[in-house]
Amino acid sequence: MLPPEYYLVLAAAVFCIGLFGVLTRRNALFFLMSVELMLNAANINFVAFSEFYGDLTGQVFALFVIALAAAEVAIGIGIILVLYRNFGDTDVTVPTEMRW
Numbered sequence: 001m002l003p004p005e006y007y008l009v010l011a012a013a014v015f016c017i018g019l020f021g022v023l024t025r026r027n028a029l030f031f032l033m034s035v036e037l038m039l040n041a042a043n044i045n046f047v048a049f050s051e052f053y054g055d056l057t058g059q060v061f062a063l064f065v066i067a068l069a070a071a072e073v074a075i076g077i078g079i080i081l082v083l084y085r086n087f088g089d090t091d092v093t094v095p096t097e098m099r100w
Contacts, residue, residue, distance in 0.1 A: 011044040
C-alpha cells in the first residue's frame with residue numbers, strides 16, 4: 001500500500017493543471033476540460049483517503065462527483081453549442097452583449 005502523500009501530490013498536480021487551464025484559456029471546451037481535471041483531483045483525494053481509513057464513504061462520494069461531472073458536461077455542451085450558434089466562436093470573452 002502506498003502512503004497517502006503520493007496520492008495527495010498527484011491530486012495537487014492534477015488540480016493545479018486544471019486551475020491553470022481555467023485561468024488561462026478562453027475556449028469554452030478547454031474550460032470544461034479543465035474543470036473536469038479539477039473534479040478528478042477531488043476524486044483522487046476521496047479515493048485515497050477512503051483507502052487509507054478503510055472506509056467506503058470516499059468512494060461513494062467519488063461516484064457522486066462523477067455523476068455531477070457528467071451532468072455538468074451535458075449542460076456545458078448545450079451552452080457551448082448555443083454560444084457557437086449565436087457568435088460563431090467558442091471564445092468565452094466574445095458574448096459581452098449578453099451581460100446586464
